[in-house]
Every structure is written in C-alpha cells, then in structure tokens.
Amino acid sequence: MEVEVAPNAAPLQGDKECDVVIIGAGIAGISTAYEIATEGARVLVIDRGKIAGGITARTTAHLAPLCDDLTSAMIGLRGEEISRLFYESQAAAIDRIEEIQNKEAIDCDFRRLDGYLFQALNTDSKIIEDELDAVRKVGAPVHRLVGVPFSHCEQQHVLRYPRQGTFHPLRYLKGLAAAVEAKAGTFHADTVVESIEERDDGKVVVSTAGGKVVARAAVVATNSPIVDRFALHTKMAPYRSYAMAFSIGKGAIPDALYWDTLDPYHYVRLQPGEGQTDHLIVGGGDHKSGEADDAEVRFQALEAWTRNLIPAVQEVTHRWSGQILDTIDYAGFIGKNPGSENIYVHTGDSGQGITHGVVGAMINSALIQGRGSNWAEVYAPSRKTPAAIVNFVKENITAVKNFAEYLAPGELSAVSDLKAGHGAIIRHGLSKIAAYRDSAGKLYARSAACTHIGCHLHWNSFETCWDCPCHGSHFAFDGTPLNAPAVSPLAAHEIEDKP
Template sequence: MSQTDDKWNDGSISSGSNVSYWIDSTSILAFQNPDQDITTEVLIIGGGIAGLTTAYKLLKAGKKVVLVDDGVIGSGETGRTTAHLSCALDDRYYYLEDTFGKDGAKLAAESHSAAIDEIENIVQTLNIDCSFKRVNGYLFLHPSDKIENLEKEFNATQNAGIDTAFLKETPTINGGESMPCIVFNNQAQFHVLQYLKGVADAVIALGGTIYTEARAEKITKDGAEVNGYNFSAEHIVVATNSPINDTFTMHTKQAAYRSYVIAGKVPKGKLPNSLWWDTGDLNSKWVSQPYHYVRLENFDDEYDLLISGGEDHKTGQADEEGISEFERYERLESWTRNYFPVLEDIAYRWSGQIMEPVDGLGYMGKNPGDDNIYIITGDSGNGMTHATIGAMIISDAIIGIKNKWEELYSPSRISLKSIGDFAKETANMASQYLDWVKASDLKNTADLNAGEGGVLSSGLKKIAVYRDYDNTLHAFSAVCPHLGCIVQWNTNEKSFDCPCHGSRFASDGTVMNGPAKTDLSPIHVKLFHKNIK
C-alpha cells in the first residue's frame, strides 16, 4: 500500500476515516504535487465533480486551466455521495414556487434535468465506463407527512414541466402497495469516481494541469498560494463544497449537515435499478427536515449493493438529539430493512457533509463582492446535479456567455421568503457559542483510548485532544479559527467538527472543510500537563 493509500484512513487527504464504496472500488486518482510558481488563465480549487467539470468545459473552450486539490481527486464530498442524478430536489417544488415563483421553479427543474443530460453527454463523448443508467425515481410519503402535500408536489412538478406521474402504490418497497408516490421518469445514476477518472483523463488530454495534495491558501483576485508556491490566474473558481475564501457572507446563507450512508448486499435480480426517496420528517427539529434516499449499484456477479442514506443532523450537533453517530447507522439500517427486507450483509458505512442553502437552491457564480472569483456551493443533497449546473454557469461566465440560470443561482441573491428558516438557522448557530461555558465532554485523557479524541477544559482554555494508535497524545486549541466556536469530536469519522458553520478538522488538526482557512492551533502538551492525565 502506498503512502497515499494510507492517508485515506487517517483523514489527512479525505474528509473522513470511513471509506465509501466509490473510494473502495476505484484506484487512487493522484497527480503531481506543486513544485514551482504557476501562471494560468483559470485556477480551479477543488478536484471533485464541480471543479473537474468546470475544468473540462473551459479547456474545451480553449482556456488554459490549472486545477488543485488538497487531497486527491474525489477525496472530498464527491467521494462520499450516493450519486443520485435527479431533478427531484430536496426541497419540494411547491416550496420553490412560493420562493422563486413558478418561472423560477421551472428554471430549477430545467437546470437539473439539463445537468443529467450534460453528464450523460460527457459519459458518451469520453466513453467513460461508469455504470451510467437512466432510471425512474419514486417519492413516497414519510409517516409524518400528508397525502395532500404529495398531491400538491405532483401539481408543482407538472407546473415545472417535469415528466412525473402520480401512482397509487410505490413499486418494489415493502408495504408499497398501499403507499402512493410520485414517479419521476428518466432520472439517472452512475459510479461517481469512475466518472471523475474519465473527466480527469480528459482534462489532461486537453492540456490541463492537475495538482493533488496541493493546498490552496490566501485566495485573492490574483490567485492563491499553493503549497508555498504562487499560482497566478485571471479567474479563480473555488469548488470546495464550502467556500474557503469566505469569512462572513456565504456561511450566513447555508448550514452544514452530516448525512449517513450504509451499503448492503442484495441478490441480483431482487430489486430493479431505481431511486427511492421519502418526503422527509416534518417533525424534525432540523430546518432541513431530513429524509431517506436509496438506490442500487452493481457489486459482483451474485450481488448488487443497496445504498441507503439519511438520519441527518447539523454538523457537530449529533448530541442535540441524544443520538450518537453509530446509533444513526443502526437507525438507518432498521429503516432500510423495513422497506427493503431483501437486504443482507452491510458491507459499507460512511458519512458525508451537505451544505443546505436557506432557500433550497445552490449558490453558483461570482463570489459576492468579487469580479473574478467564482464559487460552487449549497448542494442541498443534490450535489451531483448542482455541481454540474455550477460548472455550466461558471464556464459560460468566464467564456463570456450569458447563462439563463445565472440569476436563479446567484450567490448574491437574497430570498425574503426564506427569512423564517434563516432566523432559525442563525439562532441555532448562535446557541453553539454556549459551548464556551458548558462542561467539556472529556474529563480525563487517561480514559481516552487509542484512535479517539475529545474536548476538555484547562482553566479558561478549551482543548481538543487526540490519542493516536501509538498512544501519543496530540493537543490543539478547540477554538475554530473561522469565528471562534468550540469544535466537537466526531467519533465516527474521527474528526473535530465545528457546530456553527461546518468547518471540519482531521485528527491531526488539519482543516478538511471550510469556511475555516487554517488548521487548529497546536498546543504543547507539557504546557498543561498538570491538567491532563
């Protein structure tokens, strides 16, 4: 195993310690490390689906492009998705109608359908072997929801021009004969990292340059510092899930959520290739009203994988409901077996981070206040299509083409209709600063097992500590360098997560997710050895 392979499991180049099926079934996609100053037309920061698609489209248009990623290709949230390709969005179309008007909802539907078409076209053009399939998707009622809402959603999808039908039963799922649903025809699915490999190969073939394990810092209108080298560019695209060039603007418009995934074997032929979603828990304490999402993927000659996700909570706030990260996998498995009793052994467990915009649509375009810095964020659980839409909008903007979706997804937009949700998320964020005066979750590091971490108090200090597998204790300031919240230990992914704005740090204190720009500050253990045992 190479050094890069080792880093998948310690969180230093990925956004968690658990390995997804996509990562496990794909070779490491690593390229050269930075070794000199660079001047280019477009600098793209982020090697997930958003950054690579943008790079590919701009190179085809004749632009000179350099892409950098602080891990390897797909090691961020793209590699932790469930890879649904759908115009059935997290937020109901009747909500989007109310927020953006019927024309806006229709544009949203059109853009996500076009994103699926764009992915299919890239697959065919580049002959990418990524198991791309057109499938139907089924939206059925969560027990907390009402049939009237499903009927209202069906009418809204029809207004938006989507190819849907209202069915009296939900095909395939246990108990589905008495459960009405909306079928979204002509959706799709794929193996996302095999897709990224094909796009990355095309980027290189078109003359682009990719650097991996290349960390971008000090992002300005002139470029960025990458591993200490100066990367100058006329245009900068920040495609990092949560913008790392933002301090005060975008994090007020979106909230970070943690979502959980299991993948288990089912005998081939027992289930069709389809997408399934429930309508979400209307009684949830979370503004996003978490839902479940399920699909099938080829595994081997005997089995398919049933991939099921859900049980979301705000990042760093699993304890708010008294449900641990590991219990969430158990709840997800129980829910999945109830609806899909053919599920056999669970082969994979992982989690990912979702950025939930306050008004339901992603933010793709010029960063507020900047003329040549662009961002792609706010995936809202539809990351594959939102990212592709962002690539289409931003590549058009850099080339000089007016994109008809540009205003709908503008990061500068203000949605007055969503002011209530904005207030709730802001109140939740503000309440997290109480962690400064709350008792710490860890009393004594002597009780800290190898491979575990926590937060303790030492006088007025809050200290994040981690004991590695050779029993060495590492300590950092527990204060998130973004805006001063106290990070929380994520036992499942072995990371320190900020409950305010979703910044995440590996067990060695390295920043993995923005909006934080810098690592947790290391603390010399000897300076407070009397407080740590």
C-alpha cells in the first residue's frame, strides 16, 4: 500500500509569513520542521512535488552511523577527531529517530539491528583489517568475525557493528509530518520556488508562482541546493544507485544490515512483510549520474549477485533507482549558506541520507535558534579540506568533459529516426536538442542544456527523464525540472518532424 505523507498539502496560494520556511520536504526538511515546531516556532514547508515524494522515497533506509566510504578513508582526509565527531553525530541521529517514533507513537517498523561489513568474494581481507583499526580509533563498538549467513561467504572476514537500525522511512515521515501539523506547521506541495533573497532587514523572501513567503530564516533542503550555483556544487558529485526488492520467506536470513567491500558496494536489508513473507531489499550498481544508460544491465547484475549469495530469495517485486550526492570529503554540507546571514542549507548526504537528514535537522534548528552545535565544524558548508584536492579534481573533470560534448555529433542524425518511447540528443544546426517521442508518436523537442549552468544533458531510459551529469538536475521528457539544482524548465525548440 502506498504511503502518503501530508496528503492534504496544497500548492501555496497567496503571500505568507512564518518564522522559518523550509524548501524541500524529504527527511531533512520534515525533520528540521519537526525540531523547529517543537520549540514553538511557526514553520512552513514547501516542495516542488509531493511531500516526501523525492529522493527520500527511494532510500533503502540503512541507519548506519559509520562513514559510507569507510572510516579509514575519512580519517585519511579529515583526521581522527573530525571522524569521531562524524560517527557521534550519525549515531545520535539514529537515537533521535528512535526517540521521536516512541514519543509520537509512529508505527514505522523501527528496530535496532547488527550491521555486517563483509569481505567481498575474491578480494583481499586487508580492507577489513584497516577498517577495524579505524573504527576503533573513532570509538565505535566493533567485533571481528568470520562468515556471514550468505552462500559462499562462510569463511569471509567480517566486522560486526552493534546497534545499527532500520525502519520504513515513509511511514516514519507520515507520522512526523502529522506531528508538525499538530504543532501548527504547514506543508505546501506542488509549489516551485523561483527565487530566494535576503532583504536588508534580514528577512528572507521565497518567491513562488503562487505567492511569496517572508520568514526570519530559510532552510534549503532540496537534495541539491537551489540557493547556490557554484560554491557547493563543485565540492560534490551526483551518483545514481539501483535497488530492487525480492520476496523471501521469514527467517531465511537473520534480520540485520549487510554490505560488502566492493567499490561500488552491495547493501542488503529486510523489510517485514505480511504472513510468512518478507521483502529483501538489495542495492548497488552505482555510477555517476548521466554517464550510463544501462539500468537493465545493472539490475541483471544485481539480481545475479543476490541469487548467488542468497538463493532463498523468490520473485522480484520492485525495482527503482535514486540519486546520491557524494561530497569530496564524505560529510554533507549543513549550516549557514556561504555568504548568507539567515539562509541555511542541507545537501551532500553521501549515501547516508536518512541519518544525515536527522543530523542536519538537529544542527540547523540549533543554529537558527541561536545555539551552537558540537558537530557544526564537521558539516560546515564553508569548510575547506586540502587533503581532498584529488577528489575535487576528479569530480570536476566531469563538467569539463561535459561541455566538450556540444562539439560532438548528435546520437541520431535526424528526428525522424527517433522511435516511440525513446529519447535522444539530436544536433540541429549549431544547437543540441533533447528529443523524446511518446508512445502515441508525439515529439517533445527541448534544449539539451541544463538550466542550472548549461551542462549537456543525457537521456535516462529507466526513469524516462533527462539527467545532468554535472550537478544532478533531472528534467521530465517535456522539460519540466524534477530535481534541483535546476529550477527553470528546458526551453522549447522548434524542429520539423518529418515522417
């Protein structure tokens, strides 16, 4: 059954005033609204689509407090103290989820679990040894074992992390949003933000097609920020990850979190089902957004990996993909937007969107209310990480390569070659056209330049949308923006559609 969060949220109509306006209604936005409303402030939440209908709805909900890119890697870039604070903050996020779902009586399948990092087949165990040493340095509980309950993995080296967690994220957010509304908070869905400005009096004005919101502070929690064009975007990169669910008999494997040491790695958990059947959720197959259009191949590989290691799985019940924003030093950007006085951001969740979202809510709500946070330095948007220069250069090469694509020929020589249900880039004179033909044969021709900073778009056949490899914008086949940082639609383009 589909879970609707704040189902009565209507588009914004008319001008409003509040204490804090939050743009983006995923885990970060709704959690921030809850923290602020709990302190008695008037809060208003805006989203361009459904409430909790974006990237948060695509999570696999591993509540794991250690660095997604390995603690050893984080220590190498940011040192032991910052890495310790990162672990502490992420663990506190799981504690906060547990506390809130108890306090608000939210039925969301929350439970504490062991997490298992296991040596991938045919790989060196040294990564386990290095990670064991790193995790002990940051003070996290860890136990070294041999074997996990998967086929062919009986002798693999393993680290067990106690007191991890998981839950059903949309059921949790449904209850959280209801608690915000009970505290006089309001939600507005299907409301596209056109601009965010700070006035001389310190107030923030958020303009939409339906009206303006004036607040003493704003939080931009739109997965990829719409308030900044370069400063933060150059320090993170979008990656697409794939997930699928299988039916599996109850008790077939122990209820826990599992992930391996490959790069990109696989991740596995259970979701309770009805009767004698659960769902096994498996993810992996990551690649940079827009740099591959081979979802079917990745799903086939993911299914083969799963059936090889967990032969008890039955039929595939769901398949989906989501976008991750990886920062160059593994922690998100949370806090005051560089150059702003009363605009705060939350972005760069680096594969840990749920715990990052709750950490961000605790940090930003504290800063807005004039309090400090022990974790603010870890996530400060203005931070510089000299040791991450190699990652910075690697991720920004994408943009350089991307702009060069405008000189290349189109994928098809003529629009007449475009089949129904397909999208492709077509050169038209000096321009590149993002063309899509629907199942009825209607042609949609739009500019192939992302409206954020003009990067060359790529077709995503699985999601039926246009992806921007530079900073993660997505556009519907008709040019409507679906995901930040782009806020404007793709320009329509006249092109003759000869039969």
